[in-house]
Amino acid sequence: MKILSAQQLAEADQSTIDKNQISSNDLMGHIAKLIFDKIHQRLQGSPVPIKIFCGIGKNGGDGLALARQMIQHGYHVTTYVTNCSKKRAPEFLYHYDKIKEVTKDWPILLSCKEDFPDLHPQDIIIDAIFGTGINRPIDGWMADLVHYLNKTPAFKLAIDMPSGLYANTPQDIATPIIQAQHTFSFETPKLSFFLSQTGKFTGTFEVVQIGLDPEYMMKAAPLAQIITPDAAKSMYKPRDKFSHKGDYGHVLTMAGSKGKVGAAVLSNSAALNMGAGKVTAYIPAHANVILQSSLPEIMTISSLGENFITDFEHDIKDITLCVGPGLGTGDDVSSAFAKALSQQSLPVVIDADGLNILSDNSDYWKLIPKNSILTPHDGELEKLIGQWKDDYDRLEKAKKLSIDKDVILVLKGAHTIAVSGKNLYINDTGNPGMATAGSGDVLSGIIAGLLAQKYDALTAAVFGVFLHGRAGDIASQTYAHEGLKASIISNFVGAAILDLFRPEPQQPQQQ
Numbered sequence: 148m149k150i151l152s153a154q155q156l157a158e159a160d161q162s163t164i165d166k167n168q169i170s171s172n173d174l175m176g177h178i179a180k181l182i183f184d185k186i187h188q189r190l191q192g193s194p195v196p197i198k199i200f201c202g203i204g205k206n207g208g209d210g211l212a213l214a215r216q217m218i219q220h221g222y223h224v225t226t227y228v229t230n231c232s233k234k235r236a237p238e239f240l241y242h243y244d245k246i247k248e249v250t251k252d253w254p255i256l257l258s259c260k261e262d263f264p265d266l267h268p269q270d271i272i273i274d275a276i277f278g279t280g281i282n283r284p285i286d287g288w289m290a291d292l293v294h295y296l297n298k299t300p301a302f303k304l305a306i307d308m309p310s311g312l313y314a315n316t317p318q319d320i321a322t323p324i325i326q327a328q329h330t331f332s333f334e335t336p337k338l339s340f341f342l343s344q345t346g347k348f349t350g351t352f353e354v355v356q357i358g359l360d361p362e363y364m365m366k367a368a369p370l371a372q373i374i375t376p377d378a379a380k381s382m383y384k385p386r387d388k389f390s391h392k393g394d395y396g397h398v399l400t401m402a403g404s405k406g407k408v409g410a411a412v413l414s415n416s417a418a419l420n421m422g423a424g425k426v427t428a429y430i431p432a433h434a435n436v437i438l439q440s441s442l443p444e445i446m447t448i449s450s451l452g453e454n455f456i457t458d459f460e461h462d463i464k465d466i467t468l469c470v471g472p473g474l475g476t477g478d479d480v481s482s483a484f485a486k487a488l489s490q491q492s493l494p495v496v497i498d499a500d501g502l503n504i505l506s507d508n509s510d511y512w513k514l515i516p517k518n519s520i521l522t523p524h525d526g527e528l529e530k531l532i533g534q535w536k537d538d539y540d541r542l543e544k545a546k547k548l549s550i551d552k553d554v555i556l557v558l559k560g561a562h563t564i565a566v567s568g569k570n571l572y573i574n575d576t577g578n579p580g581m582a583t584a585g586s587g588d589v590l591s592g593i594i595a596g597l598l599a600q601k602y603d604a605l606t607a608a609v610f611g612v613f614l615h616g617r618a619g620d621i622a623s624q625t626y627a628h629e630g631l632k633a634s635i636i637s638n639f640v641g642a643a644i645l646d647l648f649r650p651e652p653q654q655p656q657q658q
């Protein structure tokens with residue numbers, strides 16, 4: 148699914164109106180009906196007080212159109228308008244007038260000087276003050292209103308966006324922004340929803356397809372793409388009946404050091420769980436028994452170094468190298484790392500200490516095969532690209548590195564983002580239970596397992612991240628977030644693959 152900018156969404160809106168010969172007012176009415184259906188599905192006519200706060204732009208128009216729907220269906224609605232400027236959008240005025248068709252109670256105009264309306268913890272607050280048209284920080288009385296709304300424990304539902312949040316440009320998050328519990332976002336989610344500094348303001352979010360012009364949507368160059376379950380499913384390559392293990396590649400991991408052999412166990416086992424035909428662990432000598440007894444399916448090559456890998460000698464043909472987890476960064480390890488890289492021509496996976504070694508040895512960049520996949524968490528990323536000003540700067544710097552070095556970066560986080568040149572692929576699977584030691588080691592093994600099976604590098608990165616998160620999601624249904632461990636996530640990779648083919652749940656019937 149594409150993520151478009153606020154400006155592109157406004158153009159798509161206009162193009163829809165022009166082509167479908169639907170008026171902007173009617174489009175808003177249509178959207179309000181879609182949102183109403185979703186709310187009604189959950190509330191089922193409950194007499195809970197609903198307080199809708201509307202701005203005077205189109206977001207406010209959406210709020211008014213929704214208010215009309217809710218009043219018509221017997222909900223207890225009070226509508227407020229933050230009437231702080233004379234620049235009312237025509238759509239706002241139209242839907243303001245339409246309200247009188249369903250109620251004698253006009254919306255309450257807040258003059259932007261007076262006290263705020265009384266609110267109760269059991270109210271449902273609908274935030275339709277600002278949407279994508281926000282163009283500066285909220286200040287003055289309106290800022291106080293946002294703080295007041297945020298202070299109440301009442302449930303807050305944002306229409307299109309939490310008011311005050313920018314869709315796709317940097318902002319100071321200390322400025323007033325509605326903290327929603329849930330957001331209905333029109334047509335596509337916004338980029339800010341996925342970034343660590345701003346993503347928390349939406350609460351959970353749901354995309355409502357409002358039917359914007361398909362031609363515009365198809366042609367628009369996205370800011371980023373979200374990997375949907377359908378997209379992930381299309382990446383999957385089924386196995387041929389007459390295949391053998393040689394068809395599924397050979398992962399050679401270079402991982403582990405004294406006290407961190409578990410990292411090697413985790414990445415090797417994940418490569419196997421992902422379906423690599425063969426897996427060999429290149430390990431420090433002392434780790435041999437550990438690897439062999441933990442993972443009977445793998446082969447091992449012991450380095451001459453007892454506690455660290457200090458060399459790289461093997462005679463296996465056509466390997467997919469996965470290097471870094473628990474490796475250490477000493478001089479001998481670093482030379483072995485360089486030697487291993489210098490022998491590769493196909494994309495490799497570099498994680499953890501592999502990335503740290505790379506940050507300390509910029510001359511190693513030239514050894515990295517094109518399209519290799521680097522999987523930094525933010526600590527490792529900072530060493531690679533330097534400090535960033537904000538989440539957008541982080542993405543720009545990562546794009547630059549991806550272009551300059553011809554590599555794919557997998558920026559790990561709550562929403563992991565794969566960066567391939569100028570293109571961003573955002574992951575939407577996974578959960579905070581995955582914030583647990585070793586889950587990144589599992590990811591590197593999964594991606595290497597896919598590369599070995601001849602998935603192209605970008606697909607291996609994007610699909611690997613998707614499956615890793617989905618495995619964590621499925622596992623958390625049994626283990627809870629707290630009980631997730633990296634090895635459990637790895638053991639659920641098969642379940643994540645099966646889940647790709649699970650039939651879609653039936654939508655409940657609308658009234």
Ligand SMILES: NC(=O)C1=CN([C@@H]2O[C@H](COP(=O)(O)OP(=O)(O)OC[C@H]3O[C@@H](n4cnc5c(N)ncnc54)[C@H](OP(=O)(O)O)[C@@H]3O)[C@@H](O)[C@H]2O)[C@@H](O)CC1
Pocket residue numbers: 156157159160174175178202203204205206207209232234236276277278279280281282283284285286289306307308333334359
């Ligand atoms: N895109 C789509 O496909 C569709 C979009 N739709 C809806 O339209 C919404 C976008 O509507 P929009 O453009 O009218 O902007 P909106 O967010 O209502 O606010 C703009 C108003 O706020 C003002 N203003 C701005 N910042 C301010 C501040 N800090 N403090 C105070 N004022 C501030 C600004 O005035 P000005 O900057 O001129 O002072 C202007 O008056 C979108 O989110 C969605 O809900 C759907 O209905 C149809 C399909």
Ligand SMILES: Nc1ncnc2c1ncn2[C@@H]1O[C@H](COP(=O)(O)OP(=O)(O)O)[C@@H](O)[C@H]1O
Pocket residue numbers: 499524559560561562563576577578579580581582583584585586587588589590615
């Ligand atoms: N809050 C979260 N939500 C979703 N995924 C998460 C979250 N926290 C961490 N993860 C995922 O867990 C993994 C952690 O990787 P990393 O930090 O390298 O762990 P380690 O170094 O212990 O192996 C990444 O794939 C990351 O995306």
Ligand SMILES: [K+]
Pocket residue numbers: 206274275276277278305306307308309310
């Ligand atoms: K809003």
